[in-house]
Amino acid sequence: MKNLKLKSARAAKDLSQEELARRVGVSRQTINAIEKGDYNPTLQLCIAICKELGKTLDELFWEPEP
Template sequence: MMKNLKLKVARVEHDLSQAELAKKVDVTRQTIGLIEQGKYNPSLQLCISICKTLNKTLDDLFWQEED
C-alpha cells in the first residue's frame, strides 16, 4: 500500500489534526495515522465518512492513479 498523502493534505486543508478527524468519523487517532501511512486499509464505510467530513469524493482521496 502507498502512503495516502491526499488524505493528509485534505485534512490539513480543513485545519484538522488526526485526532480531530478521528473524532468526527468515530475512530482512533491511530487509525487515521495508519491510513495516512498506508498501513491500514479502511472499510468502505469509513472511507465514505472521511470523504463526507472533508467534502471530497472517494476518487479524490482513495483512488490510486496508475503509473
C-alpha cells in the same frame, strides 16, 4: 503506500488527526495508519472520511494507474 491526498485534505480543513478521528468515530491511530498506508479502511470508513473532508472517494482514495 502513503496516502498524502488524505493528509493534505485534512490539513486544508485545518483538522488534526485527533479531531478527524473523533468526527468519523475512530481512534487517532487509525487515521494515522491510513495516512501512512499501514491500514486499508473499509468502504464505510472511507465514505465517512470523504463526507467529513468534503471530498469524493476518487479524490482521496483512488490511485491512478502508473
